[in-house]
Amino acid sequence: MSFFSKLTGGLKKNANQGRKKVLKDERRLKSSRFNGRTALSVVFWGVLFGVIFFSFQSWTRTGFLNEKVNGYQDQASAQIASLNEAGFANSPAGDAYANQFIDTYINISNDEKEREERATALQNFLAEGLKVGELENLTEFQGKRVLKSASLYDVKNVNQDAASYVYAIEYELFNVGEKKEQVEVKKKNEDGKEEVVKEEKISMVDESLGTKEQLIVIRLGTDGNSFNVIEQPYYQALPGKSRVLAVQDQTDSSYQNIKVEDEMKQFATQFFTSYTTNSVDEMSYLMENPESLKALYEYKGLEDFVVYDGEKEGQYMVKTLVILQEANTGLQTKHPFTLVVSKENNKFYVQELKHTLGG
Numbered sequence: 001m002s003f004f005s006k007l008t009g010g011l012k013k014n015a016n017q018g019r020k021k022v023l024k025d026e027r028r029l030k031s032s033r034f035n036g037r038t039a040l041s042v043v044f045w046g047v048l049f050g051v052i053f054f055s056f057q058s059w060t061r062t063g064f065l066n067e068k069v070n071g072y073q074d075q076a077s078a079q080i081a082s083l084n085e086a087g088f089a090n091s092p093a094g095d096a097y098a099n100q101f102i103d104t105y106i107n108i109s110n111d112e113k114e115r116e117e118r119a120t121a122l123q124n125f126l127a128e129g130l131k132v133g134e135l136e137n138l139t140e141f142q143g144k145r146v147l148k149s150a151s152l153y154d155v156k157n158v159n160q161d162a163a164s165y166v167y168a169i170e171y172e173l174f175n176v177g178e179k180k181e182q183v184e185v186k187k188k189n190e191d192g193k194e195e196v197v198k199e200e201k202i203s204m205v206d207e208s209l210g211t212k213e214q215l216i217v218i219r220l221g222t223d224g225n226s227f228n229v230i231e232q233p234y235y236q237a238l239p240g241k242s243r244v245l246a247v248q249d250q251t252d253s254s255y256q257n258i259k260v261e262d263e264m265k266q267f268a269t270q271f272f273t274s275y276t277t278n279s280v281d282e283m284s285y286l287m288e289n290p291e292s293l294k295a296l297y298e299y300k301g302l303e304d305f306v307v308y309d310g311e312k313e314g315q316y317m318v319k320t321l322v323i324l325q326e327a328n329t330g331l332q333t334k335h336p337f338t339l340v341v342s343k344e345n346n347k348f349y350v351q352e353l354k355h356t357l358g359g
Contacts, residue, residue, distance in 0.1 A: 093227070094155075094163060094165060094220055094222070094227060095152055095155075095165065097220065097227040098152075098165040098167070098218045098220060099150060099152075099167075100125075101122075101125045101218060101229055102147070102150050102167060102169065102216065102218065103147060103150070104118060104121050104122055104125065105122060105125075105135075105233065106145060106147040106150075106169065106171050106216075107145065107146060107147050108138065108141070108144055108145040108331070109144055110142065110143060110144040110174075110176040115138065119132050122135070125228065125229050126228060126229050126246070127221060127228035127229060127230040127245055127246045128228075128245055128246070129245050129246040129248070130229070130230065130231070130232075130246030134232060134321070134334060135232050135233070135333065135334060136331070136332060136333045136334065137323070137332040137333075137334075138331065138332075139330075140325075140330030140331075140332065141329060141330040141331040141332070142175070142176060142177075142330060143173060143174045143175045143176050143206075143209070143329060143330075143331075144173075144174045144176060144206070145171055145172070145173055145174070145331065146171060146172045146174070147169065147170075147171045148170045148171055148172055148211065149169065149170045150167050150168070150169045150170075151167060151168050151169075152165065152166070152167055153166045153167055153168045153215060154166040157219075161221055161222050161223070161224075162219065162220065162221045162222070162230065163219075163220055164217050164218070164219050164220075165217070165218045165219075165220060166215055166216070166217050166218075166236075167215065167216050167218070168213070168214075168215055168238060169213070169214065169215070169216050170211055170212070170213045171211065171212055172208060172209075172210070172211045172212075173208070173209040173210065173211075173212065173326065173328075173329055173331075174206040174207060174208055174209060175206070175207045175209055175329075176206055176207075177207065209328055209329065212296070213238055214235050214236065214237055214238055214296060215235065215236040215237070215238055216233055216234070216235050216236075217233060217234050217235075217236065217355065218233050219231040219233075219247070219356075221245075230245070230246050230247055231246055231247040231336060231356060231357070231358070232321070232333075232334055232335060232336050234335045234336065234355045235293070235296065235297070235333075235335075236291075237292065237293065237296065247336070247356060247357055247358040248357065248358065249304075249306065249319050249357045249358065250358060251306075251308050251317070251319065255308040255309050255317075256306060256307065256308055257307050257308060257309050257316065258307075260307055260316065261305070261307045264307045264316060264318055264341065264348075265302065265305055265307075267341070267348045268302060268305070268318055268320065268339070269299075269302065271286060271287075271339075271348075271350065272299045272302075272322050272337075273299045274286060275291070275292060275293060275299065276292075276293050276294060276296070276297050276298055276299045276324065277294060277299075278292060278294060279292055279294055280292045286349065286350060287349070287350035287351075287353060288349075288350065288351050288352065289352075289353070291353065293324070295327060296326075296327060297324035297325060297326060297327060298324065298325045298326075298327060299322070299323075299324060300323040300324060300325045300332055301322075301323045302320050302321070302322060302323070303320065303321040303322075303323060303334065304319075304320060304321050305318070305319075305320040306318070306319045306320070310340060310341075310342070312342070314342055314343055315340065315341070315342045315351075316340075316341045316342070317338065317339070317340055317341075318337075318338070318339040318340075318341060319337070319338050319339075319357050320336075320337055321334045321335065321336055321337075321357075322334070322335045322336075322337055335355065336355060336356050336357045337353065337354065337355060337356075337357075338352075338353070338354040338356055338357060338358075339352070339353055339354075340352035340353075
């Protein structure tokens with residue numbers, strides 16, 4: 001081969017090698033640019049997706065929290081509305097006040113000074129126009145009464161400024177009397193010697209008359225700041241053992257019927273005697289919704305007895321305080337009653353009985 005041919009072949013070979021190198025470098029550069037763009041795109045879309053995702057999560061969580069807050073606000077508003085509807089008298093403060101009254105009212109000492117102090121304390125609980133003497137008469141009660149327990153049973157007849165608190169109470173009654181006994185004492189005789197002699201010793205003892213369990217209803221009124229007992233408390237038998245200014249009689253006096261007063265007083269005497277001696281079943285012959293205080297109280301009389309004409313012809317409304325005495329004791333309490341009475345088969349029948357002089 002000639003020199004010229006070798007030279008030409010060498011140049012072609014170098015040219016081919018140079019072209020391959022350029023193409024290889026060119027491919028490497030393009031691949032590098034492609035990888036950079038891809039990474040940048042991935043990062044960009046990843047950030048964008050993250051922003052969108054967390055924004056959505058934040059919006060969802062905010063909506064959830066708003067819904068919860070709105071729910072709490074609605075619940076609080078409902079509770080406030082319920083409290084306003086029930087009135088301040090249905091608050092725990094009413095329960096506490098009624099408890100204090102029961103503790104003062106039920107506990108009765110046999111000591112005269114302590115009874116006077118109790119009467120003063122009781123008067124502070126009572127509304128204007130209601131006196132302690134209109135609740136009870138202790139002149140015949142020579143014993144004492146001790147409260148053992150009291151628990152809230154129910155709250156009823158609730159309005160904006162009054163409520164009736166019903167308590168289940170247990171108390172013990174005692175008869176206080178003298179006890180005479182012979183005791184031995186040492187004394188010196190005329191000779192100066194000691195000898196044992198018997199002497200009579202008189203002491204006061206409490207004789208338990210047993211415990212009682214029943215319901216007591218306390219009607220409280222409020223001016224929004226404080227409470228008062230606005231009507232005489234009254235008692236009811238516990239369910240299962242047998243079948244709430246003071247409240248005043250606001251009935252129009254023009255409806256008063258004096259002509260039938262004697263006849264109705266005679267009936268009322270018979271009715272309340274039965275009320276304290278008959279069972280619930282037996283009282284169903286005398287009244288629409290039978291009640292009874294059998295074995296709990298004895299009927300002792302009527303006070304402030306008034307008769308009005310009823311809404312219908314032949315119907316009468318009786319309002320009175322009934323004096324009831326604790327069985328086996330001299331303790332008397334006065335209970336308010338309103339009776340709606342009609343005549344059926346030539347006999348009087350109580351269509352409605354209310355433990356109040358109002359209404």
